[in-house]
Amino acid sequence: MAIEILRIDAFDARAVDAWWDAYAAAERADRGADAVVWSLEESRTELQQESAVVDRRAYLLRYGDRIVGSASLALPVKDNTHVAHLAISVPPQHRRRGIGSEALAFLEGEAAASGRSTAQASTSWPYALGPEGAGSPGREFARAHRYSLALGDVQSRLDLPVDPELLQRIESDVAAAASPYEMRSWVGRIPDDVIEGWTILDATLETEAPTGDLDIEPQRPDVDSIRENEELLDRQGRVSFGTIALAPDGGAAAYSQLVVSTDDGNAYQWGTLVRTADRGRRLGIAVKVANLRMLHREAPQTRAVYTYNAESNAHMLAVNTALGFRPSERLGELQKRLR
Template sequence: MSIYVRPLDPWNDEEFATACAILAEAETHQRPYAVVDEPEPIRAALVRPSASLAQQGWMAWLDGRPAGMALAAWPVRDNLQTCWPVLAVAPALRRRGVGDALLAALTRAVRMAGRSVLQVEVSHPGGEDTWPGIAFAEHHGYRLALRERHSVLGLPVPVERLDAAPADDYSLRSWRDHCPDELVAGYCRLRELFEGEAPTGDLLIGEQQWSAERVRDLESRRKDQGRSAWTTVGVAPDDMVVGFTELTAARTARLAVQNQTLVLPDHRGHRLGLAMKAANLRRLVDDQPSLEHVHTWVSPDNTAMNDVNALLGFEPVELLDVWQLELSDS
């Protein structure tokens, strides 16, 4: 049995299509609600440099047959110790060393990039410690650092669920793809504060640094990847931006992803969380009516956000674990 691993060539259409097919097959195996990136956003992330994020890919062959692929992304502005790997092995070819070989190649590259903390996501139905991704992570020394609940909302949403407005003279501002210049500073402040407010378990996460340059870089990167983003912010009576929520979707996809939502602690209790998410969902459906579902991931400990999601109609479907490994110096 021979295993061969080398860097993935995103310009080789046949090889790249095979890698994406393996990723989709691996992610959807026994998971009806899996979220898999479209090929073009993956290719764009590999071939177009970003000022905020670097990414690399690998392909594995077993006895000459395409068997697995891997991706690794790492931030280049902050959290400079961190890497986020993705490994996928064709289900019929598992337990033959392909995942081990991919992880070894990826880890060598991560070390060369000066990274020492790997954080990998494993989605599973819950109650199954023998789930392949869990067993693989534990075998390689990873430790469970965070658990979130994956929930899904069917579209369109009944109108009455989206009839929510903020109280006490708070207001909303919304945009698609391009943050208005006058809101950039407030939006950056909220993005920097998010990690400190959201439950992060035992993940090793440092402060993020956001600027107008980083916002515009993110917007440009999404455009290159064929994605759109819908954002709604909450504005206090003194015109301070005090909350935000964001949805993203590939322009050809049938699903959208609910990303971060945050209301600053001093401004909670004014229905901002519900109002922002409802307004954003209305705009999403109006702009891209072909979408069928919205997916979100929230810690079970985040009671307030889970209550808001329940009011909107999100239903739990599986769990997502983040497994973490700190590399030794050797």
């Protein structure tokens, strides 16, 4: 089945609407009607951003006069420039016709033409299907096209508000171990006096946390990239909540970030990391509790927090369980060598 693959203009409202509709329909068909997905306006704003960090490309898949799917390609331009991130969305009524396969071959060709040697993608499936996701549409499509499961993640959900007595008990438990450290919390932009320490921790997140077989390299700390992302959050109407733990020498020992979507009313756990030299001091749970306290105070309408952790990351999964998170879904990080 020959389809047209049309790169869209991010400022063409009708094209972006159609692109997002295909994405949302495919995600909800596979993951359930209440699956958390990026909103239309959040997606539109990201596509429109002029980024110095990533080259984003979005495509419509058309057959005749019908839109039968959408796709996207993200090419990092600062770090991990050997990697291409691919995504394909085909709603159920258009599947089993080779549309996804055609789109994937096109995206892989574009990635290779841009000098990329590794293609990465992700797919989600119900938690009950287990770590391999056997039988889920995205996982089976990936398997058929020789994408391996490089890292398996667990999505967990924390319903809000958290019992204040639970937070108080945790704070009391960690107080002695964390006492040498200063906790700083804020809403919005990272303060100038801690941005460098935050950036150093954030740059190591992808390689300090479990990465399985993912072909990724350490990032270089880059304040400009962090500020660019903050500008995007502002334009999307998202709100960031950050906490950092400062060691006695003033260095950044741990950090955690929550981002609230004003479109869907949920918070999303972004990075949480404790630097190697400061582990064992209960700082991971301490910065998480500080962020939850701030979230309750500043955005009490928030309904839930969602987080993803590597299934192999037993320590962080235990921290989340102690806070009341419960497994809600699984996500597979997929990978294929292009050459």
